[in-house]
Amino acid sequence: MIEFKEITKEYAETTALKNISFKIKDGQIFGLIGHNGAGKSTTIKILVSILNQTTGEIYVDDQELAQYRKNIKPKIGYVADTPDTFLRLKANEYWELMGTAYEISDEQFEKRLTYYTELFEIDSNSEELIESFSHGMRQKTFLVGALLANPKIWVLDEPMTGLDPQATYDLKKLMREHAKNGNIVLFSTHNLEHAQELCDEIVILRKGEILYNGTIEELQAQNKNESLETIYLRIAGREADQRDRDIANHSEDGDL
Numbered sequence: 001m002i003e004f005k006e007i008t009k010e011y012a013e014t015t016a017l018k019n020i021s022f023k024i025k026d027g028q029i030f031g032l033i034g035h036n037g038a039g040k041s042t043t044i045k046i047l048v049s050i051l052n053q054t055t056g057e058i059y060v061d062d063q064e065l066a067q068y069r070k071n072i073k074p075k076i077g078y079v080a081d082t083p084d085t086f087l088r089l090k091a092n093e094y095w096e097l098m099g100t101a102y103e104i105s106d107e108q109f110e111k112r113l114t115y116y117t118e119l120f121e122i123d124s125n126s127e128e129l130i131e132s133f134s135h136g137m138r139q140k141t142f143l144v145g146a147l148l149a150n151p152k153i154w155v156l157d158e159p160m161t162g163l164d165p166q167a168t169y170d171l172k173k174l175m176r177e178h179a180k181n182g183n184i185v186l187f188s189t190h191n192l193e194h195a196q197e198l199c200d201e202i203v204i205l206r207k208g209e210i211l212y213n214g215t216i217e218e219l220q221a222q223n224k225n226e227s228l229e230t231i232y233l234r235i236a237g238r239e240a241d242q243r244d245r246d247i248a249n250h251s252e253d254g255d256l
């Protein structure tokens with residue numbers, strides 16, 4: 001289980017997360033949804049120990065992340081939203097690096113590498129530099145790297161971006177299987193159809209605050225006869241921005 005408890009993240013001039021709390025249960029595919037700048041990547045980067053929160057705590061299987069990083073980090077496989085790291089390595093070199101970092105046995109490494117590289121059809125590109133790859137091929141390379149260790153928790157920041165339809169289909173299938181086996185898949189997306197297809201539960205973020213946490217079915221039951229897109233845009237989109245502006249204007253006019 002993962003628990004975000006009253007997490008706030010302040011950058012120099014921005015409060016990216018404002019006291020957010022939610023839980024992800026074992027066996028769940030969990031979606032983070034929100035406009036650009038809502039705080040999805042910041043949430044993810046804190047969980048994978050790239051960033052520290054300003055206040056609050058994260059628990060993974062009842063262990064507090066800051067205290068038990070050494071235990072928790074090997075449980076997590078992470079794919080960033082911008083596949084622009086390790087560009088001077090060949091794909092094979094990157095996968096070997098991941099194999100060493102996660103201490104994967106040679107046998108498991110070979111087995112999983114063959115399976116995933118054939119599945120994502122990049123087995124023939126293994127001796128090429130990552131910088132020569134298209135966005136989608138880089139995405140596949142990093143996905144393979146994250147899945148090699150078979151970590152319990154997959155943390156995928158906009159994983160389908162740039163993937164072709166076959167790879168998207170295959171990844172969705174892998175995500176479902178992984179969760180079905182009692183593991184956790186946390187991913188961020190702008191694609192509401194993917195969220196609807198995949199997620200057991202979602203968080204909708206807007207300007208660092210949680211607007212909704214629950215299942216998509218519950219959200220739709222509360223807003224009968226409306227599509228997820230209509231509901232989402234009303235609570236997180238331009239209408240919500242207009243409401244913010246109206247409130248601000250009233251305040252300035254001394255109406256409130």
Ligand SMILES: Nc1ncnc2c1ncn2[C@@H]1O[C@H](COP(=O)(O)OP(=O)(O)OP(=O)(O)O)[C@@H](O)[C@H]1O
Pocket residue numbers: 011012013014015016034035036037038039040041042043081
């Ligand atoms: N390194 C940083 N320094 C300062 N501000 C940052 C930094 N990273 C993110 N922010 C700000 O924090 C807020 C949340 O950004 P974040 O990247 O978490 O959003 P996001 O929901 O992942 O957006 P996107 O969908 O565009 O990837 C934004 O206002 C962003 O400008």
